[in-house]
Amino acid sequence: MKNPFEKEDHTGLYVGIAIGAAAGIALGWLYLTDKGAxxxxxxxxxxxxxxxxxxxxxxxxxxxxxxPLAKAGTDAVIKD
Incomplete structure (x- = not known):
């Protein structure tokens, strides 16, 4: 039987929220600023x-x- 007074570990949730927030900030900076562009x-x-x-x-x-010849060919296929 599970102890109802035992604290649950939410470390994974906190880490996930932190990673999601960091990714959101990074993507926002990349797509919403001139420097990001x-x-x-x-x-x-x-x-x-x-x-x-x-x-x-x-x-x-x-x-x-x-x-060198293959590089010239792949550069022609992968264009800027």
Whole structure:
């Protein structure tokens, strides 16, 4: 039988609320400020560059196409 006077642990709830609030603030800053828009463009370029480099590396390892040529192809597909 459960003790009705024993305190329940709500740590997970508090952590979830804190993470949700932080994520909401970050997304609000990214989408509602001019500085956030600049940062979004920077993040977008970095992600696209990383995706292009990763794809070129995979193409280089799995085929006979050299990485510089594969990089040129992936850059053409992944446009700014």
């Amino acid at each position: 600049q940062y979004r463009r920077q993040i977008s370029r970095t992600v696209k560059e990383g995706a292009s480099d990763l794809a070129a590396t995979i193409i280089d390892k799995k085929t006979i196409i050299p990485k």
